[in-house]
Amino acid sequence: MKRRSLGEGALAAALIQAIGPDALAQGGPSAGGWATAWAASVQGPYPVGNPSAQPDQRFLFPEPAEGARDQTLRLVLRPSIWGQRARLRFSNAFGTRPLVLDGVYAGLHLGGAAVVPGTNRPVIFGGSPSVTIPPGGQAWSDPVDLPFAAEPASPLLMGRKLAVSFHVAGASGPMTWHAKALQNSFGTAPGAGAKGAEEGEGSFPFSTASWFFLDALDMAAPAGTPVIVCLGDSITDGTASTMNGDDRWPDVLARRLDAQQPNRVAVVNAGIGGNQVVGPAEYGPDKPFPGGPSALSRLDRDVISLSGVTTVIWLEGTNDFSRNGNASLEAVRGGMQEGVRRLRAGIPGVRVIGATVTSALGSTSAAHGHKEQDDNRRALNAFMRDGNLFDAVVDFDRPTLDSASGGLKPEMVPESTTGGPGDKLHPNRAGYLAMGSAIDPAAVLPARR
Structure with missing residues (x-):
């Protein structure tokens, strides 16, 4: 998808097209329904x-x-x-x-x-x-x-x-x-x-x-209120962002939309630190896993069952390609294809947006940072950009990639939670700000029906 940036006027126009002028004119919720406000x-x-x-x-x-x-x-x-x-x-x-x-x-x-x-x-x-x-x-x-x-x-x-x-x-x-x-x-x-x-x-x-x-938390909202669900792993969950600071990339996106049309678009976070697209094969109270159940196994509960969902932004794959995951590129691509099919079947009319995976090359984490992981990451990103699977693609790789090292940009490495040196896997506040600012609202907001 060719990137473009929207000025304030174009952003407002995208919101009006998505929600409709009648809904925007209302001062508060009317006869409508429930919209997920937090998850x-x-x-x-x-x-x-x-x-x-x-x-x-x-x-x-x-x-x-x-x-x-x-x-x-x-x-x-x-x-x-x-x-x-x-x-x-x-x-x-x-x-x-x-x-x-x-x-x-x-x-x-x-x-x-x-x-x-x-x-x-x-x-x-x-x-x-x-x-x-x-x-x-x-x-x-x-x-x-x-x-x-x-x-x-x-x-x-x-x-x-x-x-x-x-x-x-x-x-x-x-x-x-x-x-x-x-x-x-x-x-x-x-x-x-x-x-x-x-x-x-x-x-x-x-x-x-x-x-x-x-x-989950629902709020009464006007009919047609867009609900954007951000599905992913720790980089959506917000690892290395500011404690109590609400500066994960979904938070940045939410504030951008809210600044133009207050209280008209919900952005909710469905990330789990350590999550994978296709693994683990089994999960439950007797077989727990730090990264939670696979994205595929939690789609119904964490996305499809939420109220008023209109768009899903899916950022995942890093953990599948880690030494803890060891999934093949083919398995992750197939998992994403299956996930998109199930999302479209479960939420008629939903927009499903792919998000390119950020680099972990050179990470200090024992499970991450190796060349094979990066090769698979780049191949998955190419599949997202060219595979015609998604309604649009959000490119998080380009604004965070240091062309000299192939890893994260240096200013995005020191972590923002406790002031540590960072692990070259999780972007910090600066990285999440760049990611949330790279999203084209016209790509993630539903077209008005």
Whole structure:
């Protein structure tokens, strides 16, 4: 796909074409439906995964096999769009016991573990304050009103975060989680009971850099609101980006779109650190893998079942070609062909965008950086550019590639999470900024029907 950049006027025109002038004229959600505003692809059970900047979890979860025990978690997340009503999806996908949740609340995040006073709203399930989710299952909450979001497009809500609190009754057993949140959330001590109604932070002494059980958030939105799902591995999940900084490449894309038409396009992250297109062959509570289930095996849960999806941007392949993956080029190409077929069958009219894989040549990671991996990466990128599989191609390779070394540009190597030297595999904030800025909105927004 030939690259072109859009100025502000052209970007606005692309948004108007995608959404329609009538929807853009509305000040808030109308008769429409649900749009996914945030997601966290699940893996498990805890602690198998690849978290970043994780605090010591011994006091929050003393016995990992027992999981959470009679305690309240307060998860902090940033919706891509706001609505006057929301609903939450909780997952026990990789649990082995029934998960009992009660005391569920959602409020505007203030800072630390505190909620803005007066915004904390109770969340119910089928009219009940509690829900039991069987092993392998999931549950949607009833819609909950968000009075503080009465004007969803208000600049005062842009970038604000939601605090979702819930009490785990009894012991959860093995926990379904998303390891790499790159966002601090909070928890009470085990045995502390239900504390979600409290808006202060006194009951939440412990922190975590992961999300547990909660895997999707919907907002009420006008009909036709585009939802862009970014499917991938750690380079989509945001490894080496800024802790609590929301500067992964999907975040950069979301802000670009939001700056032109506030609250009109949702961009959600379906990345898992270490993920592969075709591996592992088996995955479950008894056979966990740090990179989570393969992209192919999680498409239904992490993409197709989400609300209002119009576009999928797929960036993956690095881990398949690593020494841990050892997949052939043919297997990954075939996996992408199968994945695109399933996405189009599962979401009629969806746009599927391929994203070229960034270089890991010279990486300090033992599993990455070798010549064979780079040869396969370049061949996969050529297939994406010329194979006519995707509706369009986003080129992340060109803006991040150092032509002299064949690896990442030097300024994109030092990692932004803890200030380390970087691994020459994961771009830092500068790299993700370049990637998110390289996306042509006209390529990823659906044409107006």
